[in-house]
Amino acid sequence: MRGLFVAVCAASSVLGAVSTFVVPHSPGQDDSPSVVAALAKYSANATILFKSGVSYNIWTPIVFSGLKNVEIVMEGNLTLPSDVPTVQAIVASSSFPGHWFKISGMSAGVTLRGSLDPRTGWINSHGPQWWDAMNQVNRPHLVNFGVTNGVIRNMKIVDSVAWNFAISSSTNVHAYGNYIDIRQRPGGGFPFNTDGFGAGGKNLLIEENIILNGDDCVTVGSGGFNVTFRNSYCYGGHGLSIGSLGKGGSVASVQNVLIENVIMDSELYGARFKSWTGGAGVARNITWRNIVVKNVRFPIYVTQNYWDQGIGPKPNSSSTTSTHIEDFTFENFTGTQRDTPYVEGSCVSDPCWYAVEGATGHESIIFDLYPGTGTNIRAKNVNIRTKTGVRPQVMCDPAAITSDPGFKCWNGDFVQTKSKGSL
Ligand SMILES: *[C@@H]1O[C@H](CO)[C@@H](O)[C@H](O)[C@H]1NC(C)=O
Ligand SMILES: *[C@@H]1O[C@H](CO)[C@@H](O)[C@H](O)[C@H]1NC(C)=O
Ligand SMILES: *[C@@H]1O[C@H](CO)[C@@H](O)[C@H](O)[C@H]1NC(C)=O
Ligand SMILES: *[C@@H]1O[C@H](CO)[C@@H](O)[C@H](O)[C@H]1NC(C)=O
Ligand SMILES: *[C@@H]1O[C@H](CO)[C@@H](O)[C@H](O)[C@H]1NC(C)=O
Ligand SMILES: *[C@@H]1O[C@H](CO)[C@@H](O)[C@H](O)[C@H]1NC(C)=O
Secondary structure, three states: OHHHHHHHHHHHHHOOOOEEEEOOOOOOOOOHHHHHHHOOOOOEEEEEEEOOOOEEEOOOOEEEOOOEEEEEEEOOEEEOOOOHHHHHHHHHOOOOOOOOEEEEEOOOOEEEEOOOOOOOOEEEOOOHHHHHOOOOOOOOOOEEEEEEEEEEEOOEEEOOOOOOEEOOOOEEEEEEOOEEEOOOOOOOOOOOOOOOEEOOOEEEEEEOOEEEOOOOOEEEOOOOEEEEEEEEEEEOOOOEEEEEEOHHHOEEEEEEEEEEEEEEEOOOEEEEEEEEOOOEEEEEEEEEEEEEEEEEOEEEEEEEEEOOOOOOOOOOOOOOOOOEEEEEEEEEEEEEEOOOOOOOOOOOOOOOOOOOOOOOOOEEEEEEOOOOOEEEEEEEEEEEEEOOOOOOEEEEOOOOOOOOOOEOOOOEEOOEOOOOOOO
């Protein structure tokens, strides 16, 4: 990784002189068209600056494509339309690019950066009115960053309506120092599907981010290769996830993922893997280590039986396979598990979508796998206390996991074993 980022920096310093476009602001009008118009001149060797102290109206989506050696600097506030039907009509139109900001550029550095000044540089999508109305129709995803040799840093995002940073089509990206604040208001609706980073790209280093949201803090989907997520804080969401993989029988591939040094605060899941019944392919060499859970419902959760419970009951499938998993390590987990009865904000059904049949509610580790689909899955140094003080439980089928996973594989008390693995 280090060599890679030295290369990125060197590349941008040898490129030529940079011209700067300062985005103008017209009160009461959409500021996006002037940016779009400027791109004809400013898509190479340029800085596009949203000025500090200005509040820009980004009332229509902006596509930045084919950028080469460009820095997009969001030092001003940027606001999406606050009117829900206006946004929905744009998202529904055939010309919607899929995200409000779509940024692409190959083989030359593209930087997206915000401001270190807490008073300015916020991107606001006015999410609470959508969450409170449970309105999930034509929601705008925020940023798609499909770049080779890119940086995303110091961005500040607030109240998004849907996903935040989709970087799965990127290669060689360093995302750091970003702040995503999508917190449910007391008594307000839940911020559904507000994933922090969608990170199924190649050679991604995502670190020192603070993410408060209502879905995966990070999720590595198929295509993810050499992805590191570390030194971060996640609050209120749905975990450090791989997946979901293998939907509709598709062939998934995820390899070399390291997730380390993360505090998971009041999240539904800690470390999480999800693949669909009947899927194919493999997820290999995935490590979660040095994870602190605080008040987390499911600290370690692996399922090959994922489905979208929000859409209906579990599909009837006679399949007994799923995307294979190999070389999974869970190491150094500490903290507290939320095992008192409660209903997480995303639960809208009875039973809740995350309910696990046969569980006691005190499980620190759940491995829900098919026989012959998992190789070398190990947990080491898991020291999680339950809030109720009862002994942590596990769910694990010894017919599905034949090697020593580091604890007694059964549905019962958590009993650590001396794993013979070389951890
Ligand atoms: C950008 O700068 C590089 C290096 O000076 C130069 O080769 C290239 O032609 C420039 N591109 C544009 C579109 O000006
Ligand atoms: C920018 O947004 C922040 C956070 O919402 C706010 O505190 C600040 O006053 C805004 N600045 C301007 C110039 O509108
Ligand atoms: C993954 O990282 C390794 C080691 O740095 C490198 O050799 C390999 O090319 C990377 N894989 C991809 C797909 O970029
Ligand atoms: C496993 O992934 C890590 C990165 O998380 C990488 O450093 C290591 O080389 C990979 N191991 C193999 C055998 O590919
Ligand atoms: C699955 O099969 C059962 C029993 O045949 C039926 O009651 C249920 O509705 C089916 N579920 C779906 C999602 O098709
Ligand atoms: C696990 O935690 C222990 C104690 O905090 C530490 O010494 C060790 O280096 C950690 N292991 C890894 C793989 O980081």
